[in-house]
Amino acid sequence: MALLAIDTATTTLSLALGDRAGHVLAAWTTRVARMHATLLNPLIDEMLAALNMDLSDLEGVIAGVGPGSYTGVRIGVTAAKTLAFALGIPVLPVSSLAAAAYSLRCCTGLVVPVWDARRGAVYTAVYRSQHGHFSQLAADARRDLAAFGETLSTIADDGETVYLLGDSALQAQREWQEQSGLTRIIVYGETTEVRAEDLFALGCERFAQRLPGREEGSHGENANALVPRYLQLAEAEARWLQKERGSEDDGPERTIISPDDRSGHRSCHAD
Amino acid sequence: MRWSEAMRVRYERDAKACDRIDILALESSCDETAAAVIRDGRIVLSSVVASQISSHQRFGGVVPEVASRAHVEQVTVVIEQALADAQLTLGDVHAIAVTRGPGLIGALFVGVTAAKTLAQASGLPLIGVHHLAGHLYAAALSQDAEPPLLALVVSGGHTELLYVSAQGTIEQLGKTRDDAAGEAYDKVARALGLGYPGGPAIQDAAAGGDPAFIRFPRALLEEDSLDFSFSGLKSAVMLHLDRERKAGRSIRVADVAASFQSAVTDVLEKKALLALVRTGQQTLLLAGGVAANAHLRARLQTACDDAGARLIVPELRFCTDNAAMIGAAAYVRYKQGKLDDLTLTAQASLPIDQW
Numbered sequence: 001m002a003l004l005a006i007d008t009a010t011t012t013l014s015l016a017l018g019d020r021a022g023h024v025l026a027a028w029t030t031r032v033a034r035m036h037a038t039l040l041n042p043l044i045d046e047m048l049a050a051l052n053m054d055l056s057d058l059e060g061v062i063a064g065v066g067p068g069s070y071t072g073v074r075i076g077v078t079a080a081k082t083l084a085f086a087l088g089i090p091v092l093p094v095s096s097l098a099a100a101a102y103s104l105r106c107c108t109g110l111v112v113p114v115w116d117a118r119r120g121a122v123y124t125a126v127y128r129s130q131h132g133h134f135s136q137l138a139a140d141a142r143r144d145l146a147a148f149g150e151t152l153s154t155i156a157d158d159g160e161t162v163y164l165l166g167d168s169a170l171q172a173q174r175e176w177q178e179q180s181g182l183t184r185i186i187v188y189g190e191t192t193e194v195r196a197e198d199l200f201a202l203g204c205e206r207f208a209q210r211l212p213g214r215e216e217g218s219h220g221e222n223a224n225a226l227v228p229r230y231l232q233l234a235e236a237e238a239r240w241l242q243k244e245r246g247s248e249d250d251g252p253e254r255t256i257i258s259p260d261d262r263s264g265h266r267s268c269h270a271d
Numbered sequence: 272m273r274w275s276e277a278m279r280v281r282y283e284r285d286a287k288a289c290d291r292i293d294i295l296a297l298e299s300s301c302d303e304t305a306a307a308v309i310r311d312g313r314i315v316l317s318s319v320v321a322s323q324i325s326s327h328q329r330f331g332g333v334v335p336e337v338a339s340r341a342h343v344e345q346v347t348v349v350i351e352q353a354l355a356d357a358q359l360t361l362g363d364v365h366a367i368a369v370t371r372g373p374g375l376i377g378a379l380f381v382g383v384t385a386a387k388t389l390a391q392a393s394g395l396p397l398i399g400v401h402h403l404a405g406h407l408y409a410a411a412l413s414q415d416a417e418p419p420l421l422a423l424v425v426s427g428g429h430t431e432l433l434y435v436s437a438q439g440t441i442e443q444l445g446k447t448r449d450d451a452a453g454e455a456y457d458k459v460a461r462a463l464g465l466g467y468p469g470g471p472a473i474q475d476a477a478a479g480g481d482p483a484f485i486r487f488p489r490a491l492l493e494e495d496s497l498d499f500s501f502s503g504l505k506s507a508v509m510l511h512l513d514r515e516r517k518a519g520r521s522i523r524v525a526d527v528a529a530s531f532q533s534a535v536t537d538v539l540e541k542k543a544l545l546a547l548v549r550t551g552q553q554t555l556l557l558a559g560g561v562a563a564n565a566h567l568r569a570r571l572q573t574a575c576d577d578a579g580a581r582l583i584v585p586e587l588r589f590c591t592d593n594a595a596m597i598g599a600a601a602y603v604r605y606k607q608g609k610l611d612d613l614t615l616t617a618q619a620s621l622p623i624d625q626w
Contacts, residue, residue, distance in 0.1 A: 037380050037383065037384060037616050037617060038614050038616040039614070040384070040387075041384075041387040041388060041391050041613040041614075042612075042613045042614055044391065045273060045274050045275075045391065045613060049273050054272070055391065055392055070336060070339070070340075070377070071339070071376070071377045071380060074339060074340075074342075074343050074377065074380060074381055074384075075380055075384050077343060078343055078346060078380075078381050078384040078385050078388070079384050079385075079387075079388045081343075081346070081347055082346070082347060082350075082384070082385045082388035082389055082392070083388050083392055085347040085350065085351065086361055086388065086389055086392035086393060087392055223347050224347050224348050224351070227340075227343055227344055228340075228343065230340070234334060234336035234337045234340065235336065236330050236334040236336070236337060237334070237337060240329055240330065
């Protein structure tokens with residue numbers, strides 16, 4: 001029995017297949033521009049064939065739900081939810097940002113992915129990796145790059161190393177290194193990418209805890225509800241909301257949606 | 272077993288042994304998320320359409336990113352409903368079909384990815400369908416419309432004259448060079464403050480209006496051309512509204528709507544008749560969302576009667592975007608053994624002769 005992790009939110013199309021004990025059996029990552037939609041299903045087919053497995057061997061799907069490219073993330077999420085629906089198995093959403101950060105789980109310090117979200121903003125979150133513990137200190141959100149340095153300096157302990165990764169990492173390092181308290185900023189990676197083995201590692205533990213046997217019913221019930229976490233309204237929608245609410249509200253550039261919102265409804269607030 | 276083998280085994284067995292073929296079809300090229308199950312290309316076992324009209328109304332038109340987001344939310348819901356309505360499971364159907372283009376690329380990706388995944392998960396053949404071929408085969412669902420025939424497809428995204436041969440090949444005779452007719456309806460409706468979608472709004476407003484109030488331009492292009500152009504007409508309406516407002520006169524909405532509608536219909540009618548004469552065809556198929564326009568249907572009916580031709584209009588629910596028509600078109604390909612593989616992808620523009 002196996003779990004399949006899929007992420008297409010960034011420049012990488014990444015797949016990982018692992019067992020319930022957390023062992024990765026196969027993990028493939030490609031970086032072919034604008035080919036995620038073409039290649040995703042054939043690569044799943046290839047991977048299963050290489051492992052001499054069948055889709056019917058899957059007992060769950062782990063979906064990278066973004067943030068990232070709107071069109072990109074929809075491809076992986078659509079495949080994941082359709083797979084879960086068709087096979088009658090559960091699907092677990094995992095943040096693509098979290099998966100990227102989790103690749104640094106052996107480092108000690110703060111891990112901060114900074115992915116370009118246009119107009120001076122980044123998709124970001126703050127994690128702390130320490131003594132084998134990996135915890136989230138700031139939720140996934142679209143934030144103003146320049147302004148977030150100050151927030152980050154209040155989160156970081158004195159002298160704590162901050163690892164940056166993503167296509168805005170160099171810029172973030174430049175902007176933030178003047179901040180007091182952020183003395184050790186290391187650019188760990190300069191590309192925005194996700195590897196599905198990290199997505200798998202994050203998801204499989206949570207999955208193992210709640211995964212009932214296939215025979216126990218109520219499977220795939222969350223397939224219909226699975227959607228990407230864009231962290232941002234469509235531009236036209238943001239503009240419309242702004243107009244509805246009057247001019248004192250924030251413009252579309254500062255419209256931020258946080259997945260923390262427990263109600264599950266999309267809400268807007270300024271950071 | 273690899274999907275390609277499993278699908279092939281399934282196809283060869285079913286195509287030979289099954290006395291009826293049920294196709295689960297998806298459509299997501301614009302703002303409707305749709306799924307349907309079609310038997311033998313003509314019997315509608317189910318047809319589910321999740322319309323996004325209410326979510327686009329506030330923008331006065333379809334916003335691609337908003338549409339794509341809604342497709343992801345709806346896609347498995349409509350599939351589930353279509354199977355339930357047909358009282359079938361995924362294992363009971365014989366193929367998966369999907370609109371692969373043309374359309375909004377982000378929207379198409381959702382349907383194509385879902386269809387590929389369904390085919391892969393169930394070991395079923397996969398068939399990519401041209402959206403306009405779907406509109407043409409919509410006629411097979413409610414009318415006995417055998418090619419050869421001439422088709423006028425008019426919607427928010429398309430205005431095309433197509434020739435369908437007896438063998439099922441499709442040739443484009445003419446198309447719009449700028450706005451689609453439905454698009455012009457939407458834009459003029461918005462300018463008149465009539466709301467979205469523009470087709471029904473203008474039709475209702477025009478009901479009490481004078482079609483001869485203003486003579487808006489009819490762009491007929493070159494004398495022998497079967498192409499269309501509606502942007503000049505749209506601009507003429509805008510210009511008129513501008514002039515009236517600047518002069519402080521109130522807008523005669525009903526008269527303007529009726530005059531605009533009459534100009535659109537004139538052009539569509541003239542070109543369709545020209546194409547009938549040119550091709551020597553006896554049958555005109557009117558398809559696409561604008562086929563819902565009663566004024567256009569009535570005028571074409573009269574014109575066809577006069578010309579001794581037969582006018583075919585599919586049931587209105589199959590004129591607007593739906594998945595049933597995609598299932599009807601896919602059946603033709605299923606019979607011909609023209610199947611796709613898992614590299615099938617969405618295409619924003621797609622020539623009809625490659626359908």
